[in-house]
Amino acid sequence: MKNNNILSSLSLAIIISLTGAGSPNAVAASTPAAEQAEPEKGPHRGRMLREGDFAIELSIFETGVPPEFRVWATNNGQAIDPKKVNLNxxxxxxxxxxxxxxxxxxxxxxxxDMVIYEPHSFVVAIEASYQGKQxxxxxxxxxxxxxxxxxxANAMEIKTEIAGPATIHQTIPAYGKLSLPVGAHRSISARFDGEITKLHVSFGDTVKKGxxxxxxxxxxxxxxxxxxAPTNGFVSELFANAGEQTxxxxxxxxxxLSRHIAKLAVYPSDYSKVNLxxxxxxxxxxxxxxxxxxISFIEPVVRDDQAKIVWVELADGxxxxxxxxxxxxxxxxIDVPLAVKRVGLQGFRDFTVVYAKVGEQYEVRMLELGRAGGEWIEVLGGLKTGTEYVTDNSYILKADIEKSGASHDH
Incomplete structure (x- = not known):
């Protein structure tokens, strides 16, 4: 096991040069802490703790059960009846x-007597008594x-937010084209035939009703x-000039062109999700x-590819x-009691995690996730409401932790 890793100046310089976030004064972290020797392991692959002739082997056991501590005690190398040892x-x-x-x-x-929940990251304090000795x-x-x-962290633009309630907007994608509504093009003719004595507009002119x-x-x-003019618009076609007969x-x-209709294709798996x-x-x-x-209208027939066309009216000229x-x-x-931004999610071992921030320390929180939509994803477990967690540039923490290679005891 390694000591808590402190991001090195060298790794920071590399990351900052890649992100472009650095400045001559930005690299301010301490040098890495020295590695400790690997702890002694016992026959059950747990950590051995010794004082004089008395020793215990403390192991996180998780074969077929949720992770829990199991302890074997010995005195002068000989197994002790566990009933004679008090332990906390x-x-x-x-x-x-x-x-x-x-x-x-x-x-x-x-x-x-309790499950050791993830992450298995903590200071371990042990008190034992045997034959009257502590x-x-x-x-x-x-x-x-x-x-x-x-x-x-500021130089590398590592940003955080507080985990709490959020509104999740679930969506489906759709594609289509813009069309003009019926009646957008108005053909103008004379009520009574005669000679055009004056043309008051030109091709391309904007006109107002009346x-x-x-x-x-x-x-x-x-x-x-x-x-x-019977409506507002512009002269898109001109077929007559002054001096001509109508x-x-x-x-x-x-x-x-003041209004358009977006005609979007929705496919069978999503029919029931879309309404006026x-x-x-x-x-x-x-x-x-x-x-x-x-959505203002849903066409009653489907296309050859089985898509239904839905209309969205847009007032944009x-x-x-x-x-x-x-x-x-x-x-x-959906309003949920606890959610995090998806941009902060990273992979750690077999888990999806965010990085909780406490002072200048950052640590993984293994998440049980629920519904997702937009920038948010619901958290069902693994994170407490009110936790400060990393959103932007969480990959920097992932890279540094992977570099350290630290692992916990089992």
């Missing part, structure tokens, strides 16, 4: 209090723990009348930022018909 072990954890473990005799060993030992049994000075487009002299009454034809087209009014967040190709809306859309449809909103 205290596990002093980083920021999480102390576990107080008492023991009862079982067969040829003493068995601890024995005391204490040692560090750290894993997944490192120390980084505050100035260095604005004059043409003045026409009627062929029957020989009186002039005006043709006005002849019952379309004279121009006004297109209203469901919130949607959209990203349109070529546009920065996101747009929010709600800066969009373009035919643009590709990537969307997330929010299918549920």
């Amino acid at each position: 072990v205290k596990l002093i954890r980083l920021g999480d209090g102390t576990d107080d473990i008492n023991f009862k005799a079982q067969g040829d060993f003493l068995r601890g 024995y005391n030992w204490q040692y560090d049994n750290f894993e997944g723990r490192t120390t980084i000075e505050k100035a260095v 604005q004059t487009l043409f003045t026409v002299e009627s062929n029957e009454s020989l009186k002039p009348y005006t043709i006005k 002849n019952g034809r379309t004279l121009l087209t006004i297109s209203d 009014g469901t919130p949607v967040t959209l990203n349109v190709e070529g546009n920065t930022g996101s747009i929010t809306g709600k 800066n969009l373009a018909e035919g643009s590709f859309v990537k969307a997330t449809i929010e299918i549920s909103t």
